[in-house]
Amino acid sequence: MTSMPEPTAEPMPEPMVEPTPEPLAGTGPTIPAGAGSAEPAVPATSPGQGGAFERRVRAVTPARLFLGRSGTSLRTADQLALRADHAAAQDAVHAALDLETGLLAPLGDRFGLFAVGSAAPDRATYLRRPDLGRSLSAEGRAEVARRCPRGADLQVVVGDGLSVAAVDAQVPALLPALLDAAREAGWSVGQVFAVRNARVGLLNEIGELLDPAASVLLIGERPGLVTAESLSAYLAWRPRPGHTDADRNLISNIHARGVDIPQAVARILALATAMRAANTSGVLVKEDPAGPSALTS
Numbered sequence: 001m002t003s004m005p006e007p008t009a010e011p012m013p014e015p016m017v018e019p020t021p022e023p024l025a026g027t028g029p030t031i032p033a034g035a036g037s038a039e040p041a042v043p044a045t046s047p048g049q050g051g052a053f054e055r056r057v058r059a060v061t062p063a064r065l066f067l068g069r070s071g072t073s074l075r076t077a078d079q080l081a082l083r084a085d086h087a088a089a090q091d092a093v094h095a096a097l098d099l100e101t102g103l104l105a106p107l108g109d110r111f112g113l114f115a116v117g118s119a120a121p122d123r124a125t126y127l128r129r130p131d132l133g134r135s136l137s138a139e140g141r142a143e144v145a146r147r148c149p150r151g152a153d154l155q156v157v158v159g160d161g162l163s164v165a166a167v168d169a170q171v172p173a174l175l176p177a178l179l180d181a182a183r184e185a186g187w188s189v190g191q192v193f194a195v196r197n198a199r200v201g202l203l204n205e206i207g208e209l210l211d212p213a214a215s216v217l218l219i220g221e222r223p224g225l226v227t228a229e230s231l232s233a234y235l236a237w238r239p240r241p242g243h244t245d246a247d248r249n250l251i252s253n254i255h256a257r258g259v260d261i262p263q264a265v266a267r268i269l270a271l272a273t274a275m276r277a278a279n280t281s282g283v284l285v286k287e288d289p290a291g292p293s294a295l296t297s
């Protein structure tokens with residue numbers, strides 16, 4: 001009986017402990033092509049296969065990465081989540097600002113928050129005519145002029161913008177915190193009001209009408225598929241007709257997975273303080289990379 005040959009003594013490669021970067025896709029089990037199919041075999045992947053590299057990426061972005069797949073398709077759970085987020089984005093754009101019964105109602109009692117309209121008469125027109133969202137309706141202009149004192153150090157305005165969901169989610173906590181912190185910092189604060197069907201360019205008319213030093217417009221951002229609840233604070237120093245985005249600054253991405261309320265308040269006030277120091281706003285004013293405390297001190 002002949003003895004079996006010894007297995008070839010080829011050295012095994014060292015096992016990889018934590019490959020960098022780890023494979024992103026195509027390393028999972030393979031779904032064989034059907035018998036006689038001309039299609040190549042398609043690897044099936046599922047989340048989690050990226051290991052440490054995937055965890056590192058997930059820690060810095062909520063973007064839809066490493067979703068995995070079933071054959072050539074998204075997995076059902078991911079497909080349903082995508083459709084739900086898309087529906088939320090559409091709802092956020094088309095909803096109406098509700099100061100009477102919604103989440104913003106307590107702000108009416110506490111701060112006298114009231115709403116006026118832009119020159120866009122309804123949501124459908126607003127979406128087609130951004131220019132109309134940049135000025136107040138005639139009645140709105142008259143009401144603001146009647147109810148809001150001129151010449152405040154800081155005038156805060158709430159605009160629905162492209163996401164009412166963002167306003168509902170962020171403004172009930174942000175507005176009181178911002179007004180309190182501004183007063184504590186010694187700013188005189190104007191009568192806050194809301195504008196339906198608002199665009200960022202409204203800041204110019206607010207500046208002309210009320211002559212505040214700093215204006216802050218808290219406005220719903222165009223919703224995406226990560227969140228429909230992201231708010232921006234656009235700031236301008238002594239805004240006037242003819243000013244452009246180059247004369248404005250903003251703190252964006254105020255939402256649960258982005259800039260939180262305390263950070264937003266600190267950054268808004270730090271920017272306003274920097275504008276006051278520079279007597280201007282826009283491209284000549286930058287946030288200090290060392291953080292808001294560096295600007296406010």
Ligand code: B12
Pocket residue numbers: 130161162198199200201219220221222223230232245246248249250251252253
């Ligand atoms: C849409 C959009 C744009 C569009 C605006 C056109 C339009 N009519 O909507 C375009 C493609 C032109 C654009 C350009 C730029 N954008 Co932009 N934009 C956005 C986005 C996706 C949504 C903004 C939104 O919903 N605004 C609210 C609605 C209601 O406003 P609106 O009145 O309809 O539209 C005005 C604003 O969108 C404003 N705007 C848009 N971008 C910027 C950037 C700055 C610095 C300012 C002051 C104003 C501004 O311009 C519009 C006309 O006034 C945001 C992302 C986000 N998370 O907010 C980034 C965002 C606001 N943009 C950003 C940047 C950096 C820019 C650019 C400077 C990029 C560049 N290097 O050229 C330019 C500057 C614009 C300018 N006019 O000077 C940054 C701002 C970062 C910051 N904190 O300063 C953001 C947050 C994206 C990001 N990187 O995270 N943008």
